[in-house]
Amino acid sequence: MTAQATYYIIRALVALVAIPFHEAGHALAAWLLGDATAKREGRLSLNPFAHFDLLGTLCMVFAGVGWAKPVSTNPRNFKNPKWGMALTALAGPVANLVLAYLGMVAWKVMYYWAPVNNATIYIAMFLRYLVLMNVSLAVFNLIPVPPLDGSRILLVVLPQRIYFGLMRYEKYIMIVMLAAVWGGFLDVPLYYLNNAVWSLLGAGTGYIDKIAYAVYASSLGAVI
Numbered sequence: 001m002t003a004q005a006t007y008y009i010i011r012a013l014v015a016l017v018a019i020p021f022h023e024a025g026h027a028l029a030a031w032l033l034g035d036a037t038a039k040r041e042g043r044l045s046l047n048p049f050a051h052f053d054l055l056g057t058l059c060m061v062f063a064g065v066g067w068a069k070p071v072s073t074n075p076r077n078f079k080n081p082k083w084g085m086a087l088t089a090l091a092g093p094v095a096n097l098v099l100a101y102l103g104m105v106a107w108k109v110m111y112y113w114a115p116v117n118n119a120t121i122y123i124a125m126f127l128r129y130l131v132l133m134n135v136s137l138a139v140f141n142l143i144p145v146p147p148l149d150g151s152r153i154l155l156v157v158l159p160q161r162i163y164f165g166l167m168r169y170e171k172y173i174m175i176v177m178l179a180a181v182w183g184g185f186l187d188v189p190l191y192y193l194n195n196a197v198w199s200l201l202g203a204g205t206g207y208i209d210k211i212a213y214a215v216y217a218s219s220l221g222a223v224i
Helices: 003-032 054-063 081-113 118-141 149-156 160-167 170-182 187-204 206-223
Strands: none
Touching (some): 003 081, 003 118, 081 149, 081 187, 081 206, 118 187, 160 170, 187 206
């Protein structure tokens, strides 16, 4: 198998984990806040086929930006519709950041203590791309442009007249956004934002590095 084929297979496997985690995060938040619409539709699940959109998944694997089936919500079921919609939208990126953190923990543990063989090399590659894709999903979806999750969070800070006026052009804005991404116009800001989040995750898992160094120093002392 070529290196490029391996790369795309691993990206596909990561997408089948990251995308359901994101969508299930929305569904879980909505359910906890009083709206069971997504739960009734089977979206409170990590089963990829519950969220699968073929074109969106292919775009995620090959272009780095994709989508899943939208999670349905009914704002009238929330005690506070404005905050309910915002928190439900925020839950998707937060779920990705949680998964990225767990992936980095597992990746560092393998880096320091796993034996080196073909199996562990592939697992380490999977974990690395798991962190990368989840960070990318979280950062991209927090952009405050419709129909991304960040635009739903704007409902909390913008007057409703302005917000819903903006939402009328949601489809057109998304086409422009995708064109900007595929044209490379957002590469630089997304690169720096993704690196910033990666650095924060690295700092947040720094205790693993300290443990590894302490174990290494202790082993040197035992040898001496």
